[in-house]
Amino acid sequence: MYEKELEAILPRCFEMYDFMAEHVEQLQHLEAMPELKLRMAFQSGILSFEHGLSSLKLIADGFTSSGFALMRPQYESLLCGFWLMYADTEAWFNKLSTAGKVSPDEIKKLETPLIGVMLKDLEKSNAPAHILRQLNDFRGINNSAFNSFTHSGLAALVSNGVGYEPKVIYDSLRNCNAVAAINMQMLSILTGYEEAMEPVRKMHHHFVDCLPIIHG
Known part of the structure; x- marks a missing residue:
């Protein structure tokens, strides 16, 4: 079951990423608005796009565990972009301005917060509620699996040994395509x-078969 659905969706996902790649190229010519935090958010979105495309290529080539491992950084890069856009990041940027003066041992203090902290910061911001709800829902559904595949946990070891159910791959692709679609909005x-x-509106219409149904 779901073998045919998976076989059908893979080429459609590549078509969707070809469409997004053309849009990203156009957006890069336009460039992000000049404010530093917005330019950093834009680069975070570019990184999310690269992770998503790499994940798709790995899964299509049969390297499913490695493809799944990139789904967390795809999501986290998108989340980081929204955090930079909407959260109160003044204290973080003040630290960033001292980056050339801190020792290597202190550089970790300049990293962006963990996923849970960024989401909490966004909840206190004026970030679009419907997108924040999707980001929270996506994390709630996929967080445990993300951690396992990113850190070579038990789920990754077992699944890599016995193989993956087509439905698991199919659902994961559609969920991560939703991340990619939100990322196109952000960029x-x-x-x-x-x-x-x-073009993002057109993408939602043309590639509805690649995306999960969002209720509410």
Whole structure:
């Protein structure tokens, strides 16, 4: 069961990523708005896109565990972008300005917060509620699996040995395509051009079969 669905969705996912790649190239020509935190958010979105595409390629080539391992950084890079856009990051940027003066042992203090902290910061911000809800839902569904595959945990070891159910791969691809779609929204918004959102709307229409159904 789901073998045919998986066989059908893989080429469609590549078509979706080809569409997104063209849009990303156009957005890079437009560039992000000049404020430092927005430019950093834009680069975080570019990184999320690269992780998502790499994950898809690995899964298509049969390296499913490695593909799944990239789904967490794909999500985390997107989340970091929204955190940079909307959260109160003044204290973090003050630390960042001293980066050239701190010792190697202290450099870890400049890392962005953990996922849970970024989500809490965003809850106190004016970030779009519907996107924040999707980010929280995605984490709630996938967090345990993310941790296992990223850190070579038991689920990764067992699944890599016995193989993956097609439905697991199918559902994971669609969920991470949703992350990719949100990322396209973020990157488009960061250019400051309202018309940059039009291809994203078209993408949702043309690739509805690649995305999970969002209720509410």
